[in-house]
Amino acid sequence: xxxxxxxxxxxxxxxxxxxxxxxxxxxxxxxxxxxxxxxxxxxxxxxxxxxxxxxxxxxxxxxxxxxxxxxxxxxxxxxxxxxxxxxxxxxxxxxxxxxxxxxxxxxxxxxxxxxxxxxxxxxxxxxxxxxxxxxxxxxxxxxxxxxxxxxxxxxxxxxxxxxxxxxxx
Numbered sequence: 208x209x210x211x212x213x214x215x216x217x218x219x220x221x222x223x224x225x226x227x228x229x230x231x232x233x234x235x236x237x238x239x240x241x242x243x244x245x246x247x248x249x250x251x252x253x254x255x256x257x258x259x260x261x262x263x264x265x266x267x268x269x270x271x272x273x274x275x276x277x278x279x280x281x282x283x284x285x286x287x288x289x290x291x292x293x294x295x296x297x298x299x300x301x302x303x304x305x306x307x308x309x310x311x312x313x314x315x316x317x318x319x320x321x322x323x324x325x326x327x328x329x330x331x332x333x334x335x336x337x338x339x340x341x342x343x344x345x346x347x348x349x350x351x352x353x354x355x356x357x358x359x360x361x362x363x364x365x366x367x368x369x370x371x372x373x374x375x376x
Contacts, residue, residue: 209373210262214252217302218266221248224301225294233268246277247295251302253278309370311342318346325365327358336376337362341369
């Protein structure tokens with residue numbers, strides 16, 4: 208669930224940086240600027256966020272084999288195609304600028320207290336556990352089946368300026 212959100216953020220960044228129409232990456236268009244932007248966004252998602260091929264393919268409305276193709280041809284296109292190289296560098300620089308502005312937690316106690324202060328709550332008898340990871344720190348929030356989506360949204364909102372991933376256990 209979090210991978211898809213992260214990749215959509217990379218796609219939104221790509222469309223904004225390359226001044227493409229909103230949602231252009233999700234279309235079936237094979238115009239060269241769109242193909243290059245899709246390939247660049249996919250490569251960044253794979254290398255920087257380790258987002259699975261299936262997730263990228265689903266978001267871009269492409270087969271996962273196309274994502275493997277983007278990944279395998281990156282070096283060749285970067286070396287030989289100025290359009291690809293310039294597009295990739297522009298998107299990657301913008302991605303790194305956004306990425307470096309995000310923070311991480313230093314310990315689990317601080318993260319848990321931060322989340323609890325921002326409206327996330329725990330229950331005494333949990334059915335579901337949200338495992339939140341920020342850098343090397345992991346925090347667990349105990350919740351129920353009925354409340355976990357609400358808590359998930361609260362965590363996403365509270366950590367929008369942080370590096371994090373959420374796993375439902």
